[in-house]
Amino acid sequence: MMMTIALPVLLVMVGLALDGGRAYAVRAKLYSAVDAAVLAAARSVSDGEDAARAAAQKYFNANIGSSYFDSTPNLDPIEFRYDSDGLIHINASASAPMETMLLNVAGWSELDVNVNAETIRRPVDLALVIDNTTSLRFGDDGDVTQDVIDRSKDFVARFNESFDRVSLISYAFGAENPVPFESHRGFDIAEIRNEIDDFEFGGNGRPSQYTNASEGMWNALNQLRTVSDPASLRVIVIFNDGAPNTFSSEFEFLDGSTYSGSIRSGDGRSGNPRGLWEPDAIAEQAPSPYYIEGGIHNRLASLPLYYNTHDPDEQEFFVINPDHPIRPVTNFTNGGSNALYQRVNRVARNLTEDIAEQARKEGIYVLTLGLGSRLTEGTGPDNERGEDLLVRMANDPSMLNDSDLADDFKPDQLQGIYCHAVNIDALAPCFEEMLEVIIRLTI
Structure with a gap:
């Protein structure tokens, strides 16, 4: 009699232990699948809500089987809410x-397991700075300029036109900012694609290599500093x-005149500096008498104390x-071409x-992408790797x-x-890695 009375109770207790444990396992797996789903949606929402869903x-299905522990997992439609x-x-x-x-046996033929998850996709203000130097026409992989154009457009297309913002900067002899940030959230993807298609890469000839990366970086920093309603992620x-060998500033000449332009060293150990070129153009010589093919070291009075391209008082x-x-870097006072060459490169x-x-x-993430074998070679008077x-x-x-970089x-x-x-085939994966890092930061 006692066993007859106790057996249903024992079965319920064993059932609670067994089925409760199974339900706990299903719930844990379901949480994992839903977390993966919302993160996937956050990564893909730039392509639209349908793509995000x-x-x-896809990620929900990959993280939980269709009959895990005799359950029937089901993901409800993802919901999106945009705040002010x-x-x-x-x-x-x-x-x-x-x-x-x-x-x-106690009347519970099925247990309902339910979970919820939420994530937030932050908007991003992205300054994209692209090398437009002529070396991309004549590198180890041949002319890779079209590859750079295509990969740049693919990269930009992964951001949301409605709430992300993208500013485009290109640099070679100087730097241009063909697409500044909009005054409102969002950007015009068609405009950016057209400007990328129009990249010059130093012109069609093969002039001496000028790499004015600092001018590109200044334009990017200035865009992020002055944008209205900045995003929390910049x-x-x-x-x-390659490696920078050119910089811009306002230079003083021995005749007392001044001019803001770009001056170049080169990638060798020594040489004859050249300039000036316009700092706000990819490849445009300064007017006479400030463009000097050779012997500029005999014309400059000194180097400026500060980088002052955009404001003499900066x-x-x-x-x-x-x-x-x-x-x-010490000052230059007519010490010969190699003395100026070394200073310009540094x-x-x-x-x-x-x-x-x-x-x-200032809270701005800097992500860098390099292409080709030249980056691993020592260049310049200090034989540094790019x-x-x-x-x-x-x-x-x-x-x-x-060990050479740890202290830095x-x-x-x-x-x-x-x-x-390492080569042009690895360019797309590197751009994808940049994108993944940015998306992780937005979540």
């Missing part, structure tokens, strides 16, 4: 009715296939800096790194694994990434 369903701050709230809910094994992505970034931790690299560091200090500079610009934590890592500053595309 499709991505969510430009944030996208992405909500998902899912259920997985599960057949019971023992609780059915990013600079800069693409380069005093934020040093040109002359004898205390620079990597490349000290300043070109210093300014690029210094502007990147200032951006990080990729070392790109790693420092990003403040990539991988620096800690390199800034743990108190934002950390970005550097991706090296």
